[in-house]
Amino acid sequence: MSEYLLHLTKDKKLKKLVEHHGAFSLKKRTNIPIYLCASIMSQQLSTKVADVIYQRFLNLYEGKEPTPEQILDTSTETLRSIGLSNAKVSYVHNVARFAVEQGMEDKKLHAMTNEEVIAYLTTIKGVGRWTVEMLLMFALGREDVFAIDDLGIQNAMIGIYKLDRTEKKAFREALLRISKKWSPYRTYACMHLWRWKDNNPIEKKK
Numbered sequence: 001m002s003e004y005l006l007h008l009t010k011d012k013k014l015k016k017l018v019e020h021h022g023a024f025s026l027k028k029r030t031n032i033p034i035y036l037c038a039s040i041m042s043q044q045l046s047t048k049v050a051d052v053i054y055q056r057f058l059n060l061y062e063g064k065e066p067t068p069e070q071i072l073d074t075s076t077e078t079l080r081s082i083g084l085s086n087a088k089v090s091y092v093h094n095v096a097r098f099a100v101e102q103g104m105e106d107k108k109l110h111a112m113t114n115e116e117v118i119a120y121l122t123t124i125k126g127v128g129r130w131t132v133e134m135l136l137m138f139a140l141g142r143e144d145v146f147a148i149d150d151l152g153i154q155n156a157m158i159g160i161y162k163l164d165r166t167e168k169k170a171f172r173e174a175l176l177r178i179s180k181k182w183s184p185y186r187t188y189a190c191m192h193l194w195r196w197k198d199n200n201p202i203e204k205k206k
Contacts, residue, residue: 004185017192024191028141030106033099034065035139040091056082071096091126098124137187146179146186156193
């Protein structure tokens, strides 16, 4: 049994999930700007629709992942034509511009702590904390991220730990208290909770 599985099974309520699901693995990706653009495109869409739009996006560049410079050179009208809203077009351009001007190389981000990455990337208009937490998990391969604001995580913990979300402050404190014992493997705990709710976030296949 892997080290993370052994650690998480110390939580008796999580142990059943861990033993049932087995081990998960995390990948590290190199094209961070494209991952972030794909995350923005997929927001509030079903996985199926998001995949269609992302494929249309790639088709604009002969099926290949574009550079941030290529995205910036793509007009608003062209990006709107693949099914993106005006807001999402603006946010995608914001990500590409940030990558060109400030830098978003994986080596640069790997040198930062989780909170440093969140602080750095949430300065981009259209990129929120949850989006960066997903990037930390599924693009940078960080093992100790707890997505406290994720509805799937919250619902799973309400079901498993019999929590009450009536009082927001007390609810968040309970979530943090429980999750603290999963550290340094909170990302894997989140993955087991998503699987329990069958409510996985889109793990970018791009």
